[in-house]
Amino acid sequence: MTQDAIIQVRGLINQFGQQRIHDDLDLDVERGEVLGVVGGSGTGKSVLLRTIVGLNRPRAGSIRVFGEEMSGLTGEDLKRFLRRWGVLFQDGALFSSLTVAQNIQIAMNEHTTVPPQLRDEITRLKIDMVGLPLEAGSKYPSELSGGMRKRAGLARALAVDPEIVFLDEPTAGLDPIGAAAFDQLILDLKQSLGLTVFMVTHDLDSLITVTDRIAVLVDKKAKVGTVESLMRDNDPWIREYFHGPRGRAAVAASHKAH
Amino acid sequence: MTSPEGWIKRSDEAGSTVLLVGGDWRIDEMATLSRAVERALPSSGSGDLRVDARGLTSIDSAGAWLLFKITQLAGQRGYKAEIKGLDPDFETLIERATQAAERFTGQTTAPPVNPIIRELNQIGKAVFDVFGKVVELISFLGLTVTSIAFGLIRPWRVQIRATIRQVELTGLNALPIVGLLAFLIGVVIAFMGAVQLKKFGAELYTVDLVGVAVLRELGVLFAAILVAGRSGSAFTAQIGTMKVNQEVDAMQTIGLNPVDVLVLPRILALMVSLPLLTIYADLVGLAGGAVICATVLDISTSAFITQLATAIDPSTFWIGMMKAPVFAFVIAVIGCYEGFKVSGSAESVGQRTTTSVVESIFLVIGIDAAFAIALSYLGI
Structure with missing residues (x-):
């Protein structure tokens, strides 16, 4: 385990009622990498994400982000933290009473003091960055398609140039072309902005194209590795996942592409 | 850093x-x-x-x-x-x-619009919206009436479980609040009457006042207003949320008619529960009056009942009761109609719920006034 972990989860326990979701889970995310998180339904992928960003209080365990313990952070300290990451929720979770541009500006207004004209220009830049047409900025979320809402959600997550972005199933519900474009977008942004990406996904193609390492949630713990190392793993679920028909196809496609 | x-x-x-x-x-x-x-x-x-x-x-x-x-x-x-x-x-x-x-x-962003033109534009749009709404409401009314007619021909098709559930939600669960309100209304009218009528030495007529006001107008009116606020809004929010979740679309693809499944049980339920609530509100309202008469005016409860029997014609009670199903129908139709008008966002659900309550209370009071005028022409 390296010193350079930007997110460090140790001994995490999450439990709802009688059902234990995570049991003594350890996970490191290194600076500048794209970490994919996979697992069967109900293995707590989204719960893990929510726990790291502080939306869910774990029963036990420590979560250190940027080298600081998360629990016990309040007020201004917490706010300073929140500024350094962005979250893209499954369906974008845009504020439905605001336009896309206002959605993006809300974080900018909260955390920075950018002069209005420059703020509008940066907003337009973000809208362009995620591949939306400029006129999308004045539209309301209900007027956008699902894919556009996701892009707008990503633009909001990137509004104040965070160091980490958390993506909850970014390609779910997109058509294959849209999903591939989204993958490329994430790679691009990672390259140019030096982002660390924590990505929960079901999408094998996107997992193989985008991620540097993969964390598989099995037996209430996280097993981390690269595609190659995980393909040699003996755990039945992991074998099924990577050696099943879809897994094979995705791996074969990625080999062909290289 | x-x-x-x-x-x-x-x-x-x-x-x-x-x-x-x-x-x-x-x-x-x-x-x-x-x-x-x-x-x-x-x-x-x-x-x-x-x-x-x-x-x-x-x-x-x-x-x-x-x-x-x-x-x-x-x-x-x-x-x-x-x-x-x-x-x-x-x-x-x-x-x-x-x-x-x-x-x-x-690419260019939209050029700014002249504020005067924008205002005129909005006024025009609002006028057209009102007309559009009337037309839509009438066509929705048509849909529900057809659905009711089919329900009468084939009663076994009516969702009886859903209807009974709605009677419980809109009627039974409303008993405490309707009772409290009706009692207080009875108390207030009795007090008012007592103070004014005492000047003429006609305290006994307080009983007449309470009887006529509660039975003919206020019992049913307040029950209806409460039901509009409690249940009409709930109808809009329920159907609206289902619309946002595409549940209504799902019903249509399975071959269920949303009007039959969602609207009919609610209308029928409200037309059962509001008249029952009205009887209950009438009784509790009279009880409120009786308590004040007994404590403030020294009119014993038996004297109250005797006086009430001479003062009140059965028609007074029936005039109040007659309005209950009409109010119920209006509240349910507006509530469901506004629910179906929800589109897309969470904000829209809130907006439609507000509109639904405002419209149904407005219509309830408007129809009550129409009844009063019509009945006075008829001399009843």
């Missing part, structure tokens, strides 16, 4: 203007940096302008945009601008900003 602040300096060399930039160009520093750029950049000039970026330690997309803007502004002011010495890691960001700006020139 402490970081070197971003800075920009002008340092001319022979023949060309040079701007030195360095430090962190990040969004947190945009306020100071954009002012510094304004100061450093000459307002007009010619020849080469070089932006020397060797001092940059880090940059984000906002910083890249500002850096690009220096070259853009310099271009507009007559210079031939160029960024030099940029770390290759930062180049992609500048490129992005440049490409974005090129795309911006092709």
